[in-house]
Amino acid sequence: MTKPQLSYFKARALGQFPRVLLSYLSIDYDNNYIDKIDESIIDDLKYGQLPLFKDTNGFKLVQSMAITKYISEKYNFLGKTPEERALVDETISAVHIDVFTFIIRVFRGVEEKEKIQELIIPRFFAKWNQILGEKKYIAGGDSYTLADLYVYVVYEYIGYVLPFAGDLLYGGKFPHLDSLKEHFESNKGVAEYLKNRPVTERKI
Numbered sequence: 001m002t003k004p005q006l007s008y009f010k011a012r013a014l015g016q017f018p019r020v021l022l023s024y025l026s027i028d029y030d031n032n033y034i035d036k037i038d039e040s041i042i043d044d045l046k047y048g049q050l051p052l053f054k055d056t057n058g059f060k061l062v063q064s065m066a067i068t069k070y071i072s073e074k075y076n077f078l079g080k081t082p083e084e085r086a087l088v089d090e091t092i093s094a095v096h097i098d099v100f101t102f103i104i105r106v107f108r109g110v111e112e113k114e115k116i117q118e119l120i121i122p123r124f125f126a127k128w129n130q131i132l133g134e135k136k137y138i139a140g141g142d143s144y145t146l147a148d149l150y151v152y153v154v155y156e157y158i159g160y161v162l163p164f165a166g167d168l169l170y171g172g173k174f175p176h177l178d179s180l181k182e183h184f185e186s187n188k189g190v191a192e193y194l195k196n197r198p199v200t201e202r203k204i
């Protein structure tokens with residue numbers, strides 16, 4: 001295997017974190033779109049779930065956060081000090097467990113949409129905007145890390161899945177988050193990924 005491979009459905013959801021990461025770091029990878037989990041892949045899926053990352057040395061890994069951390073560690077994108085790395089963990093947990101999961105629950109009608117404005121925006125997006133205004137990088141330090149990438153991805157994603165949330169967030173209301181988005185989207189690899197990202201049937 002000459003290239004690492006990322007397998008995930010033709011959806012954004014959890015696959016977008018490793019896909020954007022691999023693109024941002026200019027890693028030449030096989031972006032393997034899966035229609036359904038069948039016998040061709042099931043044996044590689046430890047818990048029967050995607051995403052799956054296969055490295056060039058044959059190493060296989062599932063769980064999106066483990067995948068993004070593994071790649072980031074290899075490419076020095078995880079933070080330089082124990083404190084910075086801890087803040088990266090803190091941020092990606094907040095993005096994945098608290099915000100991403102909540103977005104999906106609102107999309108499915110399990111949570112009330114009002115909670116986006118009452119809870120998710122003030123508690124998370126406003127805080128990240130404030131941190132970026134004070135420190136430039138979400139995890140402090142002197143360079144972008146996986147924490148910034150996770151915040152960018154979920155900032156872009158929320159307006160896609162829940163357009164009303166985009167109206168509450170975008171267009172200068174959170175200028176530091178807009179600048180973060182601009183940073184990632186002006187990256188050549190990410191721009192290319194966004195251009196080629198397939199339109200999905202299920203809007204997640």
Ligand SMILES: N[C@@H](CCC(=O)N[C@@H](CS)C(=O)NCC(=O)O)C(=O)O
Binds near residue numbers: 048049062
């Ligand atoms: N905690 C896991 C969750 C993985 C997960 O829920 N994957 C879903 C798609 S988003 C899946 O493969 N579902 C298929 C199934 O459960 O049969 C991660 O972060 O990777």
